[in-house]
Amino acid sequence: MMVQTQKNIKVITGNYSVAEAARLARVKVVSAYPITPQTTIVEKLDEYIETGKMDAVMIRVESEHSALAAAYGAAAGGVRAFTATSSQGLLYMHEMVWWVANSRIPLVMAVGTRVLGPPWNIWDEHSDLLDQRDTGWLIAMAANNQEVLDMLIQMFRVTEDERVFLPGMVGLDAFILTHTSEPVDIPDQEIVDQFLPERKQPYIIEPGNPISMGNLPSTAVVHARLRYDMWKSMQNAKEVIRQTAREWEKLTGRFSGDLVECYRCENAKYFIVGMGAWTGDMKEAVDILRDNGYEVGLFRLRFVRPFPDEEVAKYLSNAKGVIVFDRAVSMGSGGPIFLDLGYRIRNVPVTDVIAGLGGEDVNFNMFSEVVKGLISEVEKEGEFKKLINFYIGGELQ
Amino acid sequence: MIRLQDLTKKKYLLPGNAACPGCPLNMGLRYVGMAFEDKTVLVVPAGCTSVIQGLMPKTGINMPLLNIAFAASPAAAAGLATALALRGKDAIVVSWAGDGGSADIGFASLSGAAERNDNIIHIVADNEAYMNTGIQRSSLTPFGAWTTTTVKGKQEQKKDLPLIMWAHKVPYIATASVGYPIDFIEKLKKAQQIKGFKYIHLHAPCPVGWRFDPGMTVEVAKLAVQTGMWILFEAENGKIRISPTSRPYANKKNRTPLEEYLKLQGRFEKVTPEMIKKMYEEIDNNWRILLELEEITSKI
Ligand SMILES: Cc1ncc(C[n+]2csc(CCOP(=O)(O)OP(=O)(O)O)c2C)c(N)n1
Ligand code: SF4
Numbered sequence: 001m002m003v004q005t006q007k008n009i010k011v012i013t014g015n016y017s018v019a020e021a022a023r024l025a026r027v028k029v030v031s032a033y034p035i036t037p038q039t040t041i042v043e044k045l046d047e048y049i050e051t052g053k054m055d056a057v058m059i060r061v062e063s064e065h066s067a068l069a070a071a072y073g074a075a076a077g078g079v080r081a082f083t084a085t086s087s088q089g090l091l092y093m094h095e096m097v098w099w100v101a102n103s104r105i106p107l108v109m110a111v112g113t114r115v116l117g118p119p120w121n122i123w124d125e126h127s128d129l130l131d132q133r134d135t136g137w138l139i140a141m142a143a144n145n146q147e148v149l150d151m152l153i154q155m156f157r158v159t160e161d162e163r164v165f166l167p168g169m170v171g172l173d174a175f176i177l178t179h180t181s182e183p184v185d186i187p188d189q190e191i192v193d194q195f196l197p198e199r200k201q202p203y204i205i206e207p208g209n210p211i212s213m214g215n216l217p218s219t220a221v222v223h224a225r226l227r228y229d230m231w232k233s234m235q236n237a238k239e240v241i242r243q244t245a246r247e248w249e250k251l252t253g254r255f256s257g258d259l260v261e262c263y264r265c266e267n268a269k270y271f272i273v274g275m276g277a278w279t280g281d282m283k284e285a286v287d288i289l290r291d292n293g294y295e296v297g298l299f300r301l302r303f304v305r306p307f308p309d310e311e312v313a314k315y316l317s318n319a320k321g322v323i324v325f326d327r328a329v330s331m332g333s334g335g336p337i338f339l340d341l342g343y344r345i346r347n348v349p350v351t352d353v354i355a356g357l358g359g360e361d362v363n364f365n366m367f368s369e370v371v372k373g374l375i376s377e378v379e380k381e382g383e384f385k386k387l388i389n390f391y392i393g394g395e396l397q
Numbered sequence: 398m399i400r401l402q403d404l405t406k407k408k409y410l411l412p413g414n415a416a417c418p419g420c421p422l423n424m425g426l427r428y429v430g431m432a433f434e435d436k437t438v439l440v441v442p443a444g445c446t447s448v449i450q451g452l453m454p455k456t457g458i459n460m461p462l463l464n465i466a467f468a469a470s471p472a473a474a475a476g477l478a479t480a481l482a483l484r485g486k487d488a489i490v491v492s493w494a495g496d497g498g499s500a501d502i503g504f505a506s507l508s509g510a511a512e513r514n515d516n517i518i519h520i521v522a523d524n525e526a527y528m529n530t531g532i533q534r535s536s537l538t539p540f541g542a543w544t545t546t547t548v549k550g551k552q553e554q555k556k557d558l559p560l561i562m563w564a565h566k567v568p569y570i571a572t573a574s575v576g577y578p579i580d581f582i583e584k585l586k587k588a589q590q591i592k593g594f595k596y597i598h599l600h601a602p603c604p605v606g607w608r609f610d611p612g613m614t615v616e617v618a619k620l621a622v623q624t625g626m627w628i629l630f631e632a633e634n635g636k637i638r639i640s641p642t643s644r645p646y647a648n649k650k651n652r653t654p655l656e657e658y659l660k661l662q663g664r665f666e667k668v669t670p671e672m673i674k675k676m677y678e679e680i681d682n683n684w685r686i687l688l689e690l691e692e693i694t695s696k697i
Contacts, residue, residue: 061513069470069472070479072465075480099466206438206486207436209461211462212462212464
């Protein structure tokens, strides 16, 4: 076994990190349609392919619906395929998102998470990504550009594992990651080749193999079983994700994995829950709060699908209070992460702060102030005052 | 000239599939299998062919088949063809879609694949309405035809999709009819030899939606050609050529009266004499345009 001994640090944007990952994973077909903030991913991949840096075919489709359809066709035909999109584009391909998952075809996509209009707005929100949470895709959310690369390469391996055989998407926040340069350690091709075995998939559509993929089910029970199998594969994926991270660590010397990162969770009584780039500010807030005597930790979701039940049980089930920050809202109900988490920790006081909507910036000071205030509610009453809060223009609503 | 007896006897369409009696799509699919044999790979969007396959885990179509969302068959076929080529497979990838899956919801995808010159054959199995959902109009439903969403007869013309596709400047365009299998198979075989995007528009009279006797599918299909309603032609690299089967009907005098075609079909039961007059005019116009184009493109 060869392991990475030297670092190869490049200062690149999140989008270039995505392109590097696709190149290193030896993707054979790329099919994508431009949309801010994803555009520079397509441009970079196009450049790689045109200049021979990547041995792949680019299908320059006329829409996102076709982008995922073409990537799906390629994946069903037995090669590693890749696409990337954002916001309106992700919703435009939503029908295909379901189609790919129900077909059990491994395929990887990057999503530059962005607000949905109207009004037109190109800034960061998690609404587009979280709108896909019922589809049957594995859904991960990166917190920095290194993680973008590591997550994507690992995602290929996880989705092509026969215990999983489901597609996967990796989110990266609009501009905060997609267009911001950070140092990224880029592994050698040989390392990634060792890590990613030959592509596996449940079936291939090819000449001489007269199967039909997707015709009507003979009974509802047959269909229900397929859905239940997907459910079980989602459950299997948890262990596969954990194992895959260990394999990656062996080869690259870098641990970058698991479903959750728990920051300063030792003997924490209160927990902040969040995902994506703004958890960087949440970490700073935790540091400040700790300095001020608050026993707070950050429970950062790396995956929302599958949802990290075991980690939730381990870290959060005895908490004195859990404060979820959602960068999206399910209108009329609550923030998506809060909704997922709430019923898993039924005896723990939990509250939701819906913030960062429309791309509003929330910095570490704001996080620490909000958290302080909410903790004081529990300290006084034993409960949070409200289930759902909105944080807009620097104020809790 | 292809002879039927020289073609494979292998059954690419299995008996007992779920098509209605007299189904034109069944015929078309069988001819595709006969033309491309084991090289065939089908990509099928929502429509009657989703049902014809029958129930999984079995299938009534003895060819590899990828079902796909309604709007997406040309794009999915493009991806699949790319993958199979990369893997060195000798495949002919056919995007087999209805009029809705081609001219309406699937039109952007079709136009995109054509403009990119993706190496696929797109076949429009044109039964002139959304049959799968119970006979609703499409942009390829002809003027005057009853459907459940044009109860007074369609007021608009049938969109000229073959010429729209011709304007995409693709290497091969053809129209065909289930009434003329040899002509269709010859066009398929020609398409097979050409790299890039191939478009074949197959006229497919549907007994259920058009309200005629299921024993009459071929008869109705032939009448569409003989009345001049449906013109068989090809365009190789833009050069339009009327197919020999249709050539005689360039001359009005050789055309069967349109009423012969209309009267077999319940969907035209309520057309008025004025509407028929308009239909005649439309046939003349279509011929005039195509003959002029044949003349002009012969010089390019
Ligand atoms: C996105 C979407 N919209 C609507 C439908 C419902 N639908 C299924 S088949 C069909 C009509 C198919 O018509 P056509 O393409 O002409 O094929 P045919 O059934 O006549 O063979 C419709 C509207 C669907 N499956 N998907
Ligand atoms: S409705 Fe028409 S096209 Fe559809 S299966 Fe029946 S006969 Fe065939």
